[in-house]
Each structure stands twice: as structure tokens, then as C-alpha cells.
Amino acid sequence: MAKVTIDGRTIEVADGTTILQAARMIGPDVAPPTMCYYSKLKTSGGYCRTCLVEVSKGSEKDPRPMPKLVASCRTTVMDGMEVKNNTSEKVGDARKGVVEFLLLNHPLDCPVCDQAGECHLQDLSYEHGSAKTRTDFERRTFDKIDIGPYVQLHMNRCILCYRCVKTADQVTDGRVHGVINRGDHAEISTYIEKAIDNDFSGNVIDVCPVGALTDKTFRFKSRVWFTKPVNAHRNCEKCSGKVVLWYKGEDVLRVTGRKDQWGEVEEFICNTCRFEKKQTNDWTIEGPRQVSRHSVISANHYEVFKKPRELTINTIKPLESGEGNK
């Protein structure tokens, strides 16, 4: 076990727990924001750098501070470690920089984006960004492509979190999509527009933190905050069948996995449930879904952007040792 203190709050966690996981156990008010880490995907995290924290004391044994900010999602705790997240000026500064970098080439087309209202980048920029842009250069653009009949890729919005690539690698077999090109030309692609035809491919939509991968069966049907989420399940031989149905009036506009307070799906669902079961009588309704993270949806209001801070302790399993690394 290791004792770690984050923003002045101490918790004891199993060895091998990352700083981020420990912070999430303490609660959302000390948990760093994440754009690329996804607890259900092995080797995720490390790319976006939004979760950077300051380690002001390395450990009981070696109390020296770490010279650089570290990615909390990929750094394991040591006994006696002290971490500063919201209490560190350096972290605030760096995070502001990261947001600016992530938005540098982002189209800012929120008004026409299906993800608006449940976009992690929107949340992040609201909380950590600065109000004005300092770039007048043309933004990088890509053509939209269809990845099969159900999924559309809008690469302009992508922040290269690699989550979909890891999903395609780990949840589906016979990967056909990945990252091509290098540097700021890098893009998610199948190279030659191949369909991802696999029972679980639709999950790339749920893991995408922005509106880069969207459900073609839902596109532009409605703004997210005009739909009502309802928990439902069905007997499915491929997956757990536990989903969220998004209603507008009587119609099921889309089906997604159930997301936890960190915006991660609890379980991956299959394509049949996601794309083909859009009738209420396909499902057993459990009742309206408690929406916590995306207050925009719960408030049905764009201006109210403050999230309720509920302090549920999430049970997060630490990664097996070495798993967090490539």
C-alpha cells in the first residue's frame, strides 16, 4: 500500500495505482481532467497532457520533487508522495497551454457538431482555457470520411487521443483503422476507406472525447440537450445489452453505452444494440438516467455550464503492474 497526498488530501491506495486513479478515488474536485486516458483501455493515456500534475515530494524514501510536471494518468504513486493539482500554479499554467494547443487547429464548429453538450473539449476549455485565441493562421482541414455505414470521421475535430485506435485494437479483432501520417498531419484513418465491420466497432464513437467519430444514424437529428436519456436493457447474446436510449418525444434517436462520472462507458456494447434496435419495444426500460457529468444535458440549457460536484467514491481497479506501459 502507498499513502499519497493530493492537494492536501491523503488516501491510501494499492501499489501500482496511478496518481490519476488515486485522485479519482479522493473525488472529482482533486481529479485532473483527462482527454486521452480511458481506464478500460490498456496503454491509454500520456498523449494529451491535460492531466499533468506537479509532484512536490517524490516519496518518503526520496523526498525530492520531480523536476518536470508528470502525466498523472501514467505515473504510479510512491509511498509518501505529495502531489499538487489544482493547488499548483505551474499546473494551471501548463494546462492552459495544453488547452490552447488542443484548440489551435480545432474548427470550433460547436454549433453544428453532434457532440456539443457532451464534448470533453468544450468542458475543458471552459474550465481551463483562456478566452481569446492568439492565432490567426488557417486551421488544418481534412475531408470527412465514412468508416463503414454507421460511423463518420470528422478529422478536423480530432485531438489524437488514440482512444479509438486502442478500442479498435483491444475490443475488436482484425484492426482496419489506425493513425497515419506524422506530426500535425497525423490522422485517424483506414487509409483506403474500409469499413470497420466488427460487432464492437461502434464503441469508437463512445470513447471519442470530441465530435470526431459520430454515429451516422444520429447525425444532426437533434442537439444532445433536447434528448432525454433513459436506461434500458435487452437480452443480447453479444454484449451485456445495458445501454442508454436517447429519446426525443417518442422516438429513440440513438443508443449508447452507459457512461460513468468520468465520462467512460461502463461496458462496451455491440453494434446490433447500438445501431439496429431503435424501437422502444426492443428494450426493457429501467427509468430515466441520472445525468451528472454533462450538466448541459441535465439542465437543458447551454448557459448553465457548471457541473454538480458529487463526491461518490468510484471503485477503480489499479492497472496490473506494467500494464500502463506499452
Add this chain to the structure above:
Amino acid sequence: MGKKLLLANDHIPGIQSYQVYRQHGGYASVEKALKTMKPEEVLEEVKKSGLRGRGGAGFPTGMKWSFLAKPEGVPRYLVCNADESEPGTFKDRYLMSRIPHILVEGMITSSYALGAHTSYIYIRGEYYYVAQILEKAISEAYANGWLGKNIQGSGYDLDLYVQVGGGAYICGEETALLESLEGKRGNPRIKPPFPAIAGLYGCPTVVNNVETISAVVPIVNGGGDAYAAIGVGKSTGTKLISASGHINKPGVYEIEMGITVEDFIYSDEYCGGIINGKKLKAVVAGGSSVPVLPADLIITTAAGEKRLMTYESLADGGFATGTMLGSGGFIVMDEDTSIVENLHTFARFYHHESCGQCSPCREGTGWMEKIIHKILDGHGTLEDVDLLWEIQKKIEGNTICPLGDAAAWPVASAIRHFRAEFEEYVKNSSQIKKIRHYDLINH
């Protein structure tokens, strides 16, 4: 004349071939190590020598080797980093193409010390012709019993292979190199684990630069103490310096650590002074990644002492007034050089070479290049110069691998020491005449 350890036989005709190399004492270190020394004893000599990594970071080689994990039944690897892509650096190419066997010999002796039975030389793809020279040297070494099974009857087995890259500076970063060697994109890995624990194919691995591995040859031959006797303080032995730019005698020089920078630039043994009798303006002393220094600060430290060609002396004053030895890529600029334009070539380079994994480097390098370009075009503002400063600060230290820092430092140092020049571009861009180099080309 300074002492030469790596290039001592450089002038001998035919030294590229096995016969001539062998006649001049080649492979003695392998004989000595395999027949008279235990692997730990070779490591001990390397530790005593004080040898520091010649790839750029200057990490003590003996210490790095001693970190190598040795779990039972798991192979260990030695991988030579011959990716050499840091602008201004060309010493490894020189050494490998002139005296390929010294690297092969160093690989055998070092692999023995580390207990590796398969080793690779990862060479940048653009050096395809050099790879062929190495392939030939390796096949000669196999033919003469220096590689393969039971080397020289010692019972030690080693296979050595060359692997070519595909054109990517980032593959010089050791974990990106390992990814590339595994046939993947050259994306640096997130550390820990370090290669010493989990490197190539997840096995313990040491990655060393060409020059580092070659230096093991004279260290084993002459003993670590003799090697450590050359140089100053913690900068021991000799160092290959790649000298380029506005000097009379560009080329690769093997120097004893500790000669003065002034001597290196002006003496006829080395660079032979500035071309066309011009004045010195600035130097990038250790490859494109290290801070550029103006003439006065490169010749003497801020404390007024003569600057030496050592890790410590070049770093004296920190980044405020110092720089780094880095890879030893020594780029000299004369009084007519535009620092901003030179910086633009660096910024373009890092933008081009960012792997794109992490957001500060992926987005920041391109942004910096565009702003510098805008300033060069005469459309920049004073705010742009400040913005540039802020962007580099937001990249530095916040990325997965040191390429982010490497992209930030040249920008920071150019602004730190030559801010007036940026402002000149902003205020009087029409007055600035573009330097043409026709006279240099047709001299």
C-alpha cells in the same frame, strides 16, 4: 596535435577493409575481453573511463550498463543508435564510412560485457550506402570468426545485424528507435519502464550511440584509467566534433576534451577560422537542439573564463548564458548571418519531425514555425515575439519525449540573445537585405 583514439588510423589507406584494419591492431579489444576478462571486468573499465554517452545526453555509459536488468532466461539486447539526424551532426557517418570495423569491434566487446547474444545497429535510412559498408564489414567479421557461434573459441556467441530506418529524426530518441526496430511508427514510448528493464521486444536493452560504442575499443585496449587521464574533470577522453557553417575547414575533428572553444574555431588544426576573414557572430555548439550563443559568450563564459570544449564548461551559466555539448554538432555563423532566418530552418525541422503523439509538440512546433515565418516575411508584430516566447515555454518540459524541449530551446535562446534582431524584422523588414550565398557556392 591532440591524442586520437577513434580516428588514429583514419589516414591509413584501405582502413575500411578487414585486412588493413586487423593489421593495425583491429579486434584486439575483442581478443582481450573474450580471452582475459569477465564481462563485469569490461564494465568496470568502462566505468573507470568516465565515458559519457556521445548521442547527446552525456549520461555515464558505465552507469547505464550497470542498470541493465538480467532476469533469467530472458534475452538482452544491445542496440547501436546510428540514426544521427540532429542538424549539424555528421560524425557517426564519418566514422562508420571510414572505419566501419571499429564500430563492429565495439559492438562485439560491448555485447560481451552486457551478455547480449543478438545486437542491432539501427542506422537512418538516408545512410543506406553507409549501411552497405557496415554490412560488408560485418560479413568480413563473420568470415574471420569475430561474429557467430563460439567467437574465437571463447564460447561466446553473437549475431550482429544492421537495420535501416525510413527517414525520421525522432527515431534517434531511444524508445522511438526501439519501436521502429520492431517495425512500428517511431513514436517514443512513455517512460517508465526504461529500456534497461523493458526495451526491444520487452526485453532489457541498452541503446548507445555509435561513437560511445566505438570508444569502448580504446578503453578496453588501453584501460579505463588511461582513457580517463585525457580530458578535464568529468569530461574524459576524446570527442568527435562535427564542424560546419562559415568556417574555413568544415569537417569531423577528434578533440581531446578540454581544448578551448577559441582554439577550436581559430586554430589551423581544427576549423581554421571564419571564412572570408569575417567576424564570428554566433555558434550552435552541440547540434540544433542546444541554445545558440553569441560570439562573446561562446568564447568566454559570463564569469570571464575561457570556455572549454567540455560538458561542464559549455553548460556554464545555465541557459541564461551557457549552452550544451550535446551531440557535438558545431555550427558556426559569421557576422552577416540572420539569426531569425537560421532559426526558421530549425523551427521547420522540428515541425517536420514531431511524431505528433503529444499535443504541445504536435501543435506547438507548427505554430512556432508559422510565427517565425510571418516575422521573416515582415508581417510580424512585437506581440508575436512575446507569443513565440510563451509558446516555447508551454512546450518545454510538458511533452512525452525531449523533442519538445529540443524544439523550444533554439527559439528561447535566439530570443534571449538576439531579441533586437527579431524587433528589427518587425520594425524595418524592408531594410533587411536577404543574404545571398552565391559567392559561397561558386568559390
Add this chain to the structure above:
Amino acid sequence: MSTSKEIKFSNEALELVAKMISRYPEGKQKSALLPVLHLAQAEFDGWLSPEVMDYVAELLSIQPIEVYEVASFYSMFNLKPVGKCLLEVCRTSSCWLRGANEIVEHIEKKLGIKEGETTPDGMFTLKTVECLGSCGTAPMMMCGAQFHENLTFQKVDSILDQLKSEGKRKTYLDDVTVNHY
């Protein structure tokens, strides 16, 4: 450019592929991807078409996307057709200091093309590249596996004339022989 020809390595090339694969531990044949791509590019008109990349994937028993990911990451692999002689002129610091921009301009004028373009006869493609490790003999360019150093305008002229009169495709593997492998 003849792209209609069947995509299959010659026997000699296949022998080389086998040797390349044998350099890595069992099951790690993906390690041979970069060398095999170089070989494929040299064999199939100097560039890697999707069909060629699929063929390489098949040879190494990996997914095609794994090949696309890699081929598009490294700057030496051409994903579009190029001229017989790809002129790669370095223009980073040390070369720029010694006149790389002027060399590029000179070639542009002489060939009547801009950087990134190919001459109408398909003979030359001009490309600017980053430091090739030849800074002490700047300015420089490479064509195929060969480095052309200490360039002057006259030297460039004679190199271009020579290449044109040979009329042969230059590849990085021009000097590679199976024997050394």
C-alpha cells in the same frame, strides 16, 4: 508509369525478404517492415501504392493498416508516384548557411519545375528535405543512395546531365546485393 504490372517480388527479392525476416526472433517478422518497404519501393517504380502495401502486409502476415501507419510515418517512403530521379536537397541550417536555397532555385530554373514537382518527362522530382548528416560538406543533395556534396552550380549541372543521360531509376538500394545480407 506502369502500375498494371503484377505485384510480386522477383525471386531474388524474395530471397532478400527471407533474409531480412531471419534477422529477428521468431514471431517478430514485423521488425522487417522497414527494410521490406524499402525493397518494395525500389522494385515497384519508386513508390508504394496501396496494392504494394497490401502485398507487403501479406508477406509479413500483418494487417494492411499496420503497413499504412508505418509507410506514412517515414519521410523516405513515397505514397505517390515520383520521377526516376528523386533529388532530395537539404536546406537545414548548415546547408542553408552555405547556399542551399540558391541550389534549390538553380535546380528549379534548370528543370523548369518547382519544389515538389516532377518534370514532364518523368525524369526528375525535386524535393527539399531536412538535414542528411552531411553538414560539413554543405550544400548537398542525395539522389538514390548517393550523396552529392560540396555542391556548386556547375556541379549540379553536370550531375543532372549525367543522370539524364543514364536515364535510369535511382533507388536507395542501388548498391545492395543479396550476398552481403
